[in-house]
Amino acid sequence: xxxxxxxxxxxxxxxxxxxxxxxxxxxxxxxxxxxxxxxxxxxxxxxxxxxxxxxxxxxxxxxxxxxxxxxxxxxxxxxxxxxxxxxxxxxxxxxxxxxxxxxxxxxxxxxxxxxxxxxxxxxxxxxxxxxxxxxxxxxxxxxxxxxxxxxxxxxxxxxxxxxxxxxxxxxxxxxxxxxxxxxxxxxxxxxxxxxxxxx
Numbered sequence: 678x679x680x681x682x683x684x685x686x687x688x689x690x691x692x693x694x695x696x697x698x699x700x701x702x703x704x705x706x707x708x709x710x711x712x713x714x715x716x717x718x719x720x721x722x723x724x725x726x727x728x729x730x731x732x733x734x735x736x737x738x739x740x741x742x743x744x745x746x747x748x749x750x751x752x753x754x755x756x757x758x759x760x761x762x763x764x765x766x767x768x769x770x771x772x773x774x775x776x777x778x779x780x781x782x783x784x785x786x787x788x789x790x791x792x793x794x795x796x797x798x799x800x801x802x803x804x805x806x807x808x809x810x811x812x813x814x815x816x817x818x819x820x821x822x823x824x825x826x827x828x829x830x831x832x833x834x835x836x837x838x839x840x841x842x843x844x845x846x847x848x849x850x851x852x853x854x855x856x857x858x859x860x861x862x863x864x865x866x867x868x869x870x871x872x873x874x875x876x
Contacts, residue, residue, distance in 0.1 A: 699821075703832060703833050704774060704776060705776075705777065706824050707772060707773045707779060708822045708823075708824055709771045709820040709821050710769075710820055711769040711771060711798070711802070711817075712767070713748065713767040713800055715766070721748055721769065721800040725797070728746075734793035735786070737789040740776040740777050740785070741782070742773075742774040745770070748767060751764050752764060769798075769801050774829060780818070783810075783818070784810040784811060788810055841874075848871040852864075852868060
């Protein structure tokens with residue numbers, strides 16, 4: 678359904694007046710740099726390698742569009758005019774794009790990902806555990822860095838909106854492929870079920 682002009686204007690002014698460099702529309706982009714306990718880099722990288730990107734435990738947080746976790750051991754010198762620099766620690770870089778507010782997202786992550794998240798963050802300095810979701814959220818927030826800007830193709834679409842759009846797109850493609858073998862009544866019934874959410 679097309680957006681009304683009033684809704685489009687509200688969305689435009691919402692974005693145009695935003696001052697948080699980590700927000701864009703209803704979306705938020707988190708970047709946190711978490712120092713890794715010395716000597717735990719290999720264990721953390723090995724654990725991250727076991728996570729299935731298509732079935733990640735971090736996907737349990739319903740408002741998350743994506744989450745990335747990677748280990749940075751040091752900076753790479755690429756020659757002049759760059760000045761050689763090194764890090765004082767290895768870091769776990771934790772980035773995520775999600776709908777809504779940072780504190781709510783982090784508390785939901787603590788509650789919904791639980792032990793799977795603890796297996797990741799336990800390798801970092803000062804990890805407070807997940808029993809107190811508020812303390813975990815505050816800890817991540819202390820390590821947050823501003824992005825400068827965040828871009829998303831769906832600044833006002835929730836994760837559920839995007840999934841529904843993809844479901845309809847896939848279903849419509851399948852419907853078109855199978856339409857030649859259906860009579861009018863069957864085609865109408867299949868289309869109705871598709872638009873009703875598959876029910």
